Amino acid sequence: MFDTVLVANRGEIAVRVMNTLRRMGIRSVAVYTDADAGTRAVREADTAVRVSDYLSISDMVEAAQRAGAQAVHPGYGFLAENARFARACAEAGLVFIGPPAEAIEAMGDKIAAKATVSAAGVPVVPGVSEVDEIAAAAAEVGYPLLLKPSAGGGGKGMRLVTDPADLAAAVESAQREARSAFGDDRLLLERFVTTPRHIEIQVLADTHGTVLHLGERECSLQRRHQKIVEEAPSVLLDEATRARMGAAAVEAARSVGYTGAGTVEFIVSAHAPDEFFFMEMNTRLQVEHPVTELVTGLDLVEWQVRVAAGEALSLTQEDIRLDGHAVEVRVYAEDAARGFIPTGGTVLDLHEPTDVRVDSWLSPGTVVSSNYDPMLAKVVAWGPDRAAALHRLDCALADTAVLGLTTNVAFLRALLADPDVRSGQIDTGLVERRLESLVPSEVPEEFFVAAALDRVLDLQPSGDVVDPWDVPSGWRLGGGGGVTMRLKAGETEALVRVEGSPDAATVVVGDGEPVRVSARREGNRLDVHYAGEFRRYRRAGEWLARDGFAVAVGERPNLLATRGESNEGGPVVSPMPGTVLVVKVAPGERVAAGAPLLVVEAMKMEHTLVAPVDGVVREVRVQAGQQVALDEVLAVVTPEAEK
Template identity: 50%
Template sequence: MFSTVLVANRGEIACRIIRTLHRLGISSVAIYSEADAVAQHVAMADSAIRVGPAPATESYLNIEAVITAAQQAGAEAIHPGYGFLAENVTFARACATAGITFIGPREHALEVMGDKIRSKNHVAQAGVPLVEGISEPDLTDEQLIEAASQMSFPVLIKPSAGGGGKGMHVVEKSEELAQGLAAARRVAAASFGDDTLLIEQLIRSPRHIEVQVLADGHGNIIHLGERECSLQRRHQKIIEEAPSALLDEATRERIGQAAIDTARSVQYLGVGTVEFLVSDESPNTFHFMEMNTRLQVEHPVTEQVTGIDIVEQQLRIAAGEPLGIKQDDVTFTGHSIEARIYAEDPESGFMPSTGTILRLCEPAGTGIRVDSGMADGLVVGTDYDPMLAKIIATGADREQALARLHQALGETVVHGLTTNTAYLQQLTADPDVQAGRMDTTMIERKLPELKFPVPTQSHAMAAALFAAQLDGVDVLETHAVGPAGWRRDGWRHSTPHHPAFHVIWERPGYTGESFDVVIDGQSTLRPNRNSGGYLLRTPEASFEVHLSAGNHTRQGRHVWVTAGALTAQLTVLDQEAQTHRQLAEIEAELAEAKPEVIAPMPGTVVAIGPDSGHEVSAGQMLVTIEAMKMEHRLNAPTDGTARIQVAVGDHVSLGQVLAAVEAEAMMTSAENPDDSKDQL
């Protein structure tokens, strides 16, 4: 076994790998970029080496820097985790040249299975059923469009070199194919360094079933059962479970054997996953999609039901040991379900969210496992994938596992940025999910039905009490009679002093809510030392709430509130802040309104729609920016003339004006000032 292993990754997966290394007594070496200098995986490792600036291309994807770090640390092996360099054959060769063991498959398997086009052609020769499509290498957009003219729409565009749903686009109509191909190529090139694409017939209601395989260097291959990964959004898995509720024992045996045969066809070595599409209407029929030649994000659910540490098996196989497990030794106990916590805002179209984690409470308890890279004070930016953590719940059966996961999500508190936790709670409570009626399009169909909790007067009271305490207002003596004099919270003369606040909840694209709060001594906020939260008591309600202080400006103090399924940032305004805000609103009303398009997050401009000066229609794409490995289209807010203020390749900041649309009436008045006088 190795004595020192470098982990060439970051976030929750780096932390998870380091835990197994520690358990086995292996020295762990972390790498980090400038953005991750105080990240959790750096703190956990025995040592850490900086490999470059924040952009992944200059740090985690910098092969020379990673190899140099391993040599400097005296590491005999490198574990790549998933993503980044995990399936990069060039990196595997660089490890071999440097005399360092790459903890992953051999180069042949990486080359064949790392290319979706080549892998499909390879398994087709073995008689594995495939989805109809176009999978020839080096086709141009024009050639793909011509070939797709013989297919029936909708179709699915997929990057040949990638995974994780990145760059995948559903195209409903043939006339939309050119635009979809251009977008897919940009994401593929940025994410995988290879913009080769393939096109498949879209199966409308498929189930996504994958099988975990282990293969050693002595000819032994086994599988560890299947995982159901059908709950997806934009082709990105959100909730995964083991085993699948769909398969019967006969199909389970057949699909497991198909996965073993696929691995054997490329002399596979290590841990891998073979993914299949299974018809919901005919669950005994499956089609090969791809083989992921790495550790999967969702591997913990398999570990929970088999009791096998898959990372440990990777290490032992890479060290040359034969598998100590035979197929007959693999047993499955109970049911396990995993939910992925993302830094994103479901109510704003799942826009990535950034910020500093001000407060973190992760769940614990019977059957609960948390794989996390989060920590108090962690800065979450746009340089990397938005996944922050995974919550895994295991029970005696699926019903118990779902119940435990739902409760664990409710106990998860992340303040400082928006996450999808409340959204995941709704999914776990959905009747179709609970009944096992799922397919890869279900989430998209249900999105319009989702209702998220909104703050109430009680939440506003909690925020106001918390802010008042932070500002030194004595909220416990508000019944005192006598002149209050001039105070920040208002003038009171010979009457009981009741501090008054205005509390606002504002969200992009939402009108928001506002509350007037008077602290009159009837409501109290006390710390709960057992949970780290607070107990709020009002005449109307009594409940536990978690509170954190955000930014404090002249126009109010931001307070993060979590109570039940609600997590929201509220702005608390005392009398002084209310005055400042009113003055700012008056100033804004006097200023000329401009239909501007602003950046909803920091990112990079990857596409421009029309040239500046061209006429556009409302809803037409003006600028596309890339952040957190995802593209975000920003559209014209109204009809008019586009004024583009950025160029492809520009790095933009949050709130930066990217474009504006001048209405026709404004143009006419500006160009012909006398016309407006004549009309008068």
């Protein structure tokens, strides 16, 4: 067994892998860039080595050698499915905790992978891989169709095309994102399966010829073709289908000489659950592996390490039993109300639940930048059945607060409460169909009440002797007039008036009815008695959080965004902090409403900004490669008649 392992990754997966290494008595080595020097993974590792880039193979190999490591665990993402990295480790005398480089190559190319598993008898989705003549290939496959990068996964570069008129733009965007993410812009066209469900099988193989499957995970709840909720087992499969799908996954793994932990992904129509088609194999640990661990009782990272060290699996297929149900959600730094655009910022305060599993890399002071994937944590709940697991998960999310940046926690709670989700009637298009009902259009009024009381508490004088003129009562001739403030939360503004002291106040929000409230603050907690209920908020700076809903409430509205919304044309602002990838227009150019102007990337996600009206591009203030901030003006478009 190894005594030192380098974890060639960052964030929550680095922390998670190091937890298992610690339990196994193995010394862990973290790697970090300058931006991550103070993160939790670095603090919790036994030692840490600086690298220039998480994608630098030479840096990773050198770091492992300097730290005296015998093996390297790649986590997921970055170099985890890079055959050159696996070979470089072997050439340096390091054990790569993953499959052989040949297996990575065979399954890393979706075009080659489909041919390999098809030859092994595994059913595949009809598609075309020769896309030199893309329009002709699309006509052969038929619409709707999926464009998928041949070299990658995680939803990056994937595009659904329903209309031939949209094909050229989709190909351009998919190839650009594929080049950026994987260094390979080859695309695969596949027929889009209607009402699809995404089901994957966890496999585990040793170097002695044993290949097992550990049951399935349902991963159908997705946004932008990326999973956000995963569970095990799937309510769709019966025992016979589970056995058939598991056997197909085992054959897919055998066909490439696979070893270690991997995942074989299938697409299944909700209307024909006994039919399934191979999509791809992920030759690494999956983000959603905790749900399999909770229902099987196995530590997949431990088995990855043991297999890499040459141990034989001590299990047989008959030993694998699925106990109960587990559900995982991915907590992202993103704004669901604005199309899931990535957010960022500094974690001012943090509260994570303690009665479920939380894989996280966060701590107060953590800086979440736009340079990496926006996933912050995974919250995972187990129950004796699916209903119990969902209930525990909802309670855990209600007890989750990340203050300082916008997250998707409130959206996740709304999604888990959806009737079809509760009943298991899900597919990969559910989130898109239900998005309007899952994302609140306005900030709940209670946050304005709490924020106003918080402001008044800030103004309260302290000391043994209090000058009555220092009390913020809004006093004037004839009595107290109360304190009035204009607050903004997200895109919602409200005029709020507070009369009386915080321990016995009357609050009016906008034109609403007066509400009797009282508030008390202790540390970063704000306790409010409101509408007959006791409500506890966590607060930090302008941020308030309750029941998984966190919102920044400020006294000054974003005048730039307000002006942009009030005009027909005007400034086009960046919806997120990121990097300008493409500038498609020049000053003086005439554009039609909806025409693409610029492409901004953040956290490996592209966002195309379009013209708000038919008009003229008056200004372009940025160029390709430039870093931009949230709500920064990038261009100005005005109607032609407007001067």
